[in-house]
Amino acid sequence: MTATVLGWLRYNLFSKPFDAALSLVVIPLLTWAVYGLAHWILAEAHWEIIGGSLKVLMTGLYPVDQLWRAWFAVATLCAMFGAGLGLSLRPGRAALTVVASAGTLMSAVAASVTDMTSGMLVAASAGLGVAAWIGVHHSALGQRIVLPGLLVGVAAIFVVLSPPGFEAWGGLLLSVILTITVSILTIPFGILLALGRQSRITSLRVISTVYIEVIRSVPLILVVYWVWIIVPLLAPDTSVPSLLRGMAGFALFFAAYVAEYVRSGLQAVPKGQIEAARSLAMSSWAVNVDIVLPQALRVVVPSLVGQILDIFNGATLVFIIGLTDFLRVGQMILADPQNSGRTYEIYVFLFAVYFAIGGAITYASRRLEAHLARGSR
Amino acid sequence: MTTQIARWHHIPPTRRRFRVASRWLLQAAIVAVAAGLVAWLGFAVREALARKGIQFSFDYLGKVANFSLSEGLVPSHDGNWPVLEPFSPSHNNLQALLAGLWNTLKVAVSAIALCTVFGTLVGVGRLSTNWLVRNLCFGLVEGVRNTPLLIQIVFWYFAVVLHFPPANAASNWLGGLLVSRAGVFLPGLAISESAGLATWALLAVALASAAASLLLRGTRLRLSLLAIAACALIATAAIGFPLDFDLPIATRFGARGGFAVSPEMTALLLAIVVNSSAYVAEIVRGAIESLPKGQWEASASLGLSRAHTLRDIVLPQVFRIVLPSLANRYISLTKDTSLGIAIGFPDLFNVYGTVSNQTGRNLEGVVIVMLTYLALSWIISACMNAINARVNGPGGSR
Numbered sequence A: 001m002t003a004t005v006l007g008w009l010r011y012n013l014f015s016k017p018f019d020a021a022l023s024l025v026v027i028p029l030l031t032w033a034v035y036g037l038a039h040w041i042l043a044e045a046h047w048e049i050i051g052g053s054l055k056v057l058m059t060g061l062y063p064v065d066q067l068w069r070a071w072f073a074v075a076t077l078c079a080m081f082g083a084g085l086g087l088s089l090r091p092g093r094a095a096l097t098v099v100a101s102a103g104t105l106m107s108a109v110a111a112s113v114t115d116m117t118s119g120m121l122v123a124a125s126a127g128l129g130v131a132a133w134i135g136v137h138h139s140a141l142g143q144r145i146v147l148p149g150l151l152v153g154v155a156a157i158f159v160v161l162s163p164p165g166f167e168a169w170g171g172l173l174l175s176v177i178l179t180i181t182v183s184i185l186t187i188p189f190g191i192l193l194a195l196g197r198q199s200r201i202t203s204l205r206v207i208s209t210v211y212i213e214v215i216r217s218v219p220l221i222l223v224v225y226w227v228w229i230i231v232p233l234l235a236p237d238t239s240v241p242s243l244l245r246g247m248a249g250f251a252l253f254f255a256a257y258v259a260e261y262v263r264s265g266l267q268a269v270p271k272g273q274i275e276a277a278r279s280l281a282m283s284s285w286a287v288n289v290d291i292v293l294p295q296a297l298r299v300v301v302p303s304l305v306g307q308i309l310d311i312f313n314g315a316t317l318v319f320i321i322g323l324t325d326f327l328r329v330g331q332m333i334l335a336d337p338q339n340s341g342r343t344y345e346i347y348v349f350l351f352a353v354y355f356a357i358g359g360a361i362t363y364a365s366r367r368l369e370a371h372l373a374r375g376s377r
Numbered sequence B: 001m002t003t004q005i006a007r008w009h010h011i012p013p014t015r016r017r018f019r020v021a022s023r024w025l026l027q028a029a030i031v032a033v034a035a036g037l038v039a040w041l042g043f044a045v046r047e048a049l050a051r052k053g054i055q056f057s058f059d060y061l062g063k064v065a066n067f068s069l070s071e072g073l074v075p076s077h078d079g080n081w082p083v084l085e086p087f088s089p090s091h092n093n094l095q096a097l098l099a100g101l102w103n104t105l106k107v108a109v110s111a112i113a114l115c116t117v118f119g120t121l122v123g124v125g126r127l128s129t130n131w132l133v134r135n136l137c138f139g140l141v142e143g144v145r146n147t148p149l150l151i152q153i154v155f156w157y158f159a160v161v162l163h164f165p166p167a168n169a170a171s172n173w174l175g176g177l178l179v180s181r182a183g184v185f186l187p188g189l190a191i192s193e194s195a196g197l198a199t200w201a202l203l204a205v206a207l208a209s210a211a212a213s214l215l216l217r218g219t220r221l222r223l224s225l226l227a228i229a230a231c232a233l234i235a236t237a238a239i240g241f242p243l244d245f246d247l248p249i250a251t252r253f254g255a256r257g258g259f260a261v262s263p264e265m266t267a268l269l270l271a272i273v274v275n276s277s278a279y280v281a282e283i284v285r286g287a288i289e290s291l292p293k294g295q296w297e298a299s300a301s302l303g304l305s306r307a308h309t310l311r312d313i314v315l316p317q318v319f320r321i322v323l324p325s326l327a328n329r330y331i332s333l334t335k336d337t338s339l340g341i342a343i344g345f346p347d348l349f350n351v352y353g354t355v356s357n358q359t360g361r362n363l364e365g366v367v368i369v370m371l372t373y374l375a376l377s378w379i380i381s382a383c384m385n386a387i388n389a390r391v392n393g394p395g396g397s398r
Helices: A002-012 A017-044 A048-052 A054-059 A064-088 A093-113 A116-138 A140-144 A146-161 A171-198 A202-217 A220-234 A242-268 A271-279 A284-321 A326-335 A337-376 B002-010 B013-051 B093-125 B131-145 B149-163 B197-215 B219-238 B263-290 B293-301 B306-343 B348-359 B362-392
Strands: B073-078 B081-086 B171-173 B177-180 B183-186 B188-191 B243-246 B249-251 B254-256 B259-261
Touching: A017 B131, A048 A054, A048 A093, A048 A337, A054 A064, A054 A171, A054 A326, A064 A116, A064 A140, A064 A146, A064 A171, A064 A337, A093 A116, A116 A140, A140 A146, A146 A171, A171 A202, A171 A242, A171 A284, A171 A326, A202 A242, A202 B013, A202 B362, A220 A242, A220 A284, A220 B013, A220 B306, A220 B348, A220 B362, A242 A284, A271 A284, A284 A326, A284 A337, A284 B149, A284 B306, A326 A337, A326 B149, A337 B131, A337 B149, B073 B093, B093 B131, B093 B263, B093 B306, B093 B348, B093 B362, B131 B263, B149 B263, B149 B306, B183 B263, B197 B219, B259 B263, B263 B306, B293 B306, B306 B348, B306 B362, B348 B362
Parallel strands: none
Antiparallel strands: B073 B081, B171 B177, B177 B183, B183 B259, B188 B243, B249 B254
């Protein structure tokens, strides 16, 4: 045993003089940092603040007596996530164990920091997600209805959550719903732009190219702010909620990026296939819809999943139009003078949640990439 | 393609003309729809503004700004000489936007330089033979890339920079660097007033010959130029050097002297440099891994050390591969500086927001800001394309 450990150390940390020197510098620094962090997390940090403001962090200022609507959204999101997982990941023992333990951990945390009901609801939502995962994976019918099911799910969330008013939406729930809605909206728009950029019709090509290049050169925050300003000018008689204006801005911005991903996918389809389809007298529409797009989209799925992370990270920018997303809620809690000493607790929690979600999206994107690479070999 | 041309010739002329006409009609229809959409947008916005009594015009740019910015220089003139002076409320709105652009450029240029260096180090670190270094770099890259940039910026500002010691107790690092919550103070260069024309001329000669020796090839010429530079420098020092190191000093009333960097800029720069370094590291790592393994093996068999191989064989080639990806990263980085508004850094977007709040002229401002960001993106890609053409083009060594 000792020999193995020593061998490992020697091979990985002290194999050359330079590596040994590096190790001698890094190990003490790292030990000091890890010890300090662990001591702070376990002994000094006041984690009650997270438990006390968990409701605000998750749903913002959503009315407390209407919280069942938010729980409905959580359950629907879990089912949608599970269904999406069913398309790409086999519910093997290892994967199920990871998901089940994550669900148990989260429900335990929810039960201990708030109340028993929340814990039960988290557990039920996680169970629904796992059921959707297994159900979709094992039934052909399930796989066919996943995509329409996702749209129905988003629509249902909007219908159920909207009665208290869009202004009441906030917290992590707002960030997640915004991300999902925008991801869905950008795909058709992005495909159209990509096809336009490849079109044989010059005017269409020029317009699409200019749109894509201009949007890609300006910051997201500018586009979101601009759309937010301009919508009331275009529709002076109706008041469009900030949330919907924000979503429109995000969709207009990210569509240009989706278009570029799709274009790379379109270019990956061999030219011979298009020529072959044309020689079979298929119309341009049929060539695009039946031959080119299915293959092109298959190639770009990992990039599109990766883009969901960009949208989720970009969702923090909605502070500019006065929405209270996850990060903004955290800052609002810290703005309360009572909590001024809890800066690090709040930020560590925000970082941890963002990293958990972001890491999961990155992992999914990489898995899909590997999966597709294996399939095409 | 040939089948299409053959088919085209088999179509009777009348139908061929019809097809050409219909294609033109389609083009015209698309252009008309697009133009109509833009015109409707413009018209609706004008109507809406007219109802509020606002005309679309750029006159407001010449009006006095009447607000102040925490930092930012504007071009002005001192007699006949163009100079940069700090922005003040008596300047006009255009100068306010220029001050914002100055701040954007200040952060973007420093961040581009710093993130290239740190990113390359971290990218190389990700391939280190030392397990600890490799995984630390991996953790840094993943942690940065999987969390939003905005939370990193507000974290650096509210949780790090604002928790530095107060200005009157600023901590002194490495002798010349003062760190406090009122900002970071770097040693600067100060011009001593006693310096005459002769010392400046000598210094100019020294700098010019040193620069020429770097640019010109040929060993003998280089040596003589360097000798001239050294002599001129010694002569300057002998009759009184015109530049002095200006070390910042912490006093009871805050830090004084040196080159001051505001706390907002410090936080924004830290956040953007750390964030972009992670992306640059991934670009560099991908490029190193894309090089054939045989190159490492060949240089190892020639007896070159790993560090030597990296420096002289791998990195020069990597530099060529990464240029297009780096250009994209630099453009994203420049756009990212607009997030400075979250911590009150007066960049272009932030100043635009202030100006529009003061004057109610959002749309004119949007046009200006959009065109400026477009121009910045184009300038960066033009520069990178020029470098790319130089190192990868027909005259390059590849």
